[in-house]
Amino acid sequence: EVQLVESGGDLVQPGGSLRLSCVGSGLTLSVFWMNWVRQVPGRGLEWVANINPDGSLKRCVDSVGGRCSVSRDNAGNSVSLYLDTLRVEDTAKYYCVAWSTTAYWGQGVLVTVSS
């Protein structure tokens, strides 16, 4: 069975940082563009970051800009998202998404930024 399992979600104070991880099983992540998409509860979807298969191209959306870093470990079949200087508006469920001619989504992990 193909699975993407995210971890690292937590309640964090504003200004704090967090690393989210995503591990694949039943699929080889090295052939996929790996992505992070977030969703504020009850709201729509926002593409946060992505990284190409060999890790040479990494991008974060402007709303997280320099506070964001995405990386991958193809040998470990995993990808990570690091968010710094967290804001209340970063509160959301974060999904790991493997994207190619097939696409797989994880179940998501909740990040809550609150004092």
Add this chain to the structure above:
Amino acid sequence: EVVLTQSPLSLPVPLGQPASISCRSSQRLVSSNGATDFAWIHQRPGQPPRRLIYAVSHRDRGVPDRFSGTGSDSDFTLSITRVEAEDVGVYYCMQHSFWPHTFGQGTNLEIK
């Protein structure tokens, strides 16, 4: 940033009837390699999203053939020939021709 505008935002449909959702882009979605990187995403209540259609018209594995995607340039449509109960939820169009990748606002399909 590419803005995707969906219509309608709410779509009540009787079981067995057809449905369609429109998505209009603020610019042509043909990328530098000539591809149109446009997809449709479905999210059932309480579930993670799932891709239904990629590259405008290609159904993902396991997606019933009652779903079809059409369109080009900046105008796209998702059609369902006969709505079934499992089709409820929110449908999003999205583009990954240009960074940042963007989603439409979502269309909530419910059974009338």
